[in-house]
Amino acid sequence: MLEPRDAADLAELVADAAASGRKLELRGGGTKADFGAPREAEIVSLAGLTGVVDYDPAELVLTVRTGTLLSDVQALVAGEGQMLAFEPWGDEGATIGGTMAAGVAGSRRVTAGSARDHLLGLTAVSGRGEVFVAGAKVVKNVTGYDLPKLMAGSWGRIGAMAELTVKVLPHPREVVTLAARGLSPVAAHAAMACALGSNAEVSAAAALSDGTVLLRVAGFAPSVEARCAALPGLLAAHCGLEPLEDAAPLWQQAMTGAGLKGAVHWDVHLPPRAAPALIAALPEGADWAMDWGGGRVWVCSDAEDDAVRQIAAGLGGEARLIAAPAAMRARVSAFQPRAKGVAALEARVRRAFDPKGVFVTGRFAEDADADALSA
Structure with missing residues (x-):
C-alpha cells in the first residue's frame, strides 16, 4: 500500500504509475472498498493526509486535508455551533475526502443541497501526476470551469483530492421531528409532498416500511414551535402527527438504509412521485426506506x-x-448503465484528466469504455 505524505508526494506516486502503466486505487478510510466489482489494483491510502489547513467560522469556510476523519470534521464545526449542511454520513473511519468523492449526502439534501453544492475548492492530482487547484474559498470568486462539482461524486476516477474547501452553515438552535404512523407508501408520499411544499419549511422528510413518516423542523425555537403547531392542520387530510423524542435511529435508517433486511442493497434515485409505484413493484420480501421526500429509496x-x-x-x-x-458485484455494474452518448462523454472527461488510465481499475463497468478511447 502506498501512503503519500502530502500533495507533492502523491503527485510523484501517480506520475510513476502513469510512466510504468500501473493501476492505482485511491482509498480514504476504506469504508466503501466493497462498492463496485472485485478488482486488483495498487492501493494509495490518503489516510495520512490529515489536518485542518484553515477554518474561519465567521466566514463559514473550512479547508481540510482529505484524509481527515469525517467524524473529526463534524466535531470541529459542531464545536463552533456549525455543521456540514448536506448531512454527510459514513461508517467508522470514513474520511471527508472519501465522503466527498462518493457524493454522500443525508436527509437534509432535499432542502440544503448535495455534497457538490458545498464543495468550494480543492487541490488535487490528475492522472498525469500534475497538481492542480480549482475553485476558491468564496463562491463569488469561482470562475471558469467548476471542477469541484465534477470531482464530487467522481469516486476517484479523474483525480486524487489532497485538500478541499467546504462551506459550512450555522447549526439550527432547535430540531424537532414529527411522526405519523401506519401510512401506506402512497399516503406517505402524499403527506411528505404536502409537508415539503407547505410554508412550514420542513427540512427533511422520510418514510419507513412499517408505515412511519418522519418530518424534521429546524431553526430558532419560536419559529420551530410555530411551524410544529401549524403542521398538524396542514396535513389533517393526510395523517395525524405527534412529536418524536428519540428520532435519531429512525432517521439513520431512512438516511442510510441501515437495518434493512437483505444481502443485496440498492440505492434508487427517481422522481419522488414514482416512489410508491417502485415499492409496489418490488419483489416479494424486499425491504425499503424512503428519504428525500421519496427521491431516494433504499x-x-x-x-x-x-x-x-x-x-x-x-x-x-x-x-x-x-x-x-462478490459474484453479483462482478456481474452487475455498480452504476446504472448510461445511454451510449452520455457514456462516451463521461469516458472522454475521465480520459482528459487521466490519459494513461492510471485510475481505471476495473471497479466500474464503464472503465472498459475508457480504455477504448485514444489518449
Missing part, C-alpha cells in the same frame, strides 16, 4: 438479479448497487 432483498434496476429505469429513475456478494 431497497434491500436477497435476490441477486437486477430486477430493482429495471423497475427504477421504467419509472424514470436509476439504481446503484451498494452492497452484494
Whole structure:
C-alpha cells in the first residue's frame, strides 16, 4: 500500500504509475472498498493526509486535508455551533475526502443541497501526476470551469483530492421531528409532498416500511414551535402527527438504509412521485426506506438479479448497487448503465484528466469504455 505524505508526494506516486502503466486505487478510510466489482489494483491510502489547513467560522469556510476523519470534521464545526449542511454520513473511519468523492449526502439534501453544492475548492492530482487547484474559498470568486462539482461524486476516477474547501452553515438552535404512523407508501408520499411544499419549511422528510413518516423542523425555537403547531392542520387530510423524542435511529435508517433486511442493497434515485409505484413493484420480501421526500429509496432483498434496476429505469429513475456478494458485484455494474452518448462523454472527461488510465481499475463497468478511447 502506498501512503503519500502530502500533495507533492502523491503527485510523484501517480506520475510513476502513469510512466510504468500501473493501476492505482485511491482509498480514504476504506469504508466503501466493497462498492463496485472485485478488482486488483495498487492501493494509495490518503489516510495520512490529515489536518485542518484553515477554518474561519465567521466566514463559514473550512479547508481540510482529505484524509481527515469525517467524524473529526463534524466535531470541529459542531464545536463552533456549525455543521456540514448536506448531512454527510459514513461508517467508522470514513474520511471527508472519501465522503466527498462518493457524493454522500443525508436527509437534509432535499432542502440544503448535495455534497457538490458545498464543495468550494480543492487541490488535487490528475492522472498525469500534475497538481492542480480549482475553485476558491468564496463562491463569488469561482470562475471558469467548476471542477469541484465534477470531482464530487467522481469516486476517484479523474483525480486524487489532497485538500478541499467546504462551506459550512450555522447549526439550527432547535430540531424537532414529527411522526405519523401506519401510512401506506402512497399516503406517505402524499403527506411528505404536502409537508415539503407547505410554508412550514420542513427540512427533511422520510418514510419507513412499517408505515412511519418522519418530518424534521429546524431553526430558532419560536419559529420551530410555530411551524410544529401549524403542521398538524396542514396535513389533517393526510395523517395525524405527534412529536418524536428519540428520532435519531429512525432517521439513520431512512438516511442510510441501515437495518434493512437483505444481502443485496440498492440505492434508487427517481422522481419522488414514482416512489410508491417502485415499492409496489418490488419483489416479494424486499425491504425499503424512503428519504428525500421519496427521491431516494433504499431497497434491500436477497435476490441477486437486477430486477430493482429495471423497475427504477421504467419509472424514470436509476439504481446503484451498494452492497452484494462478490459474484453479483462482478456481474452487475455498480452504476446504472448510461445511454451510449452520455457514456462516451463521461469516458472522454475521465480520459482528459487521466490519459494513461492510471485510475481505471476495473471497479466500474464503464472503465472498459475508457480504455477504448485514444489518449
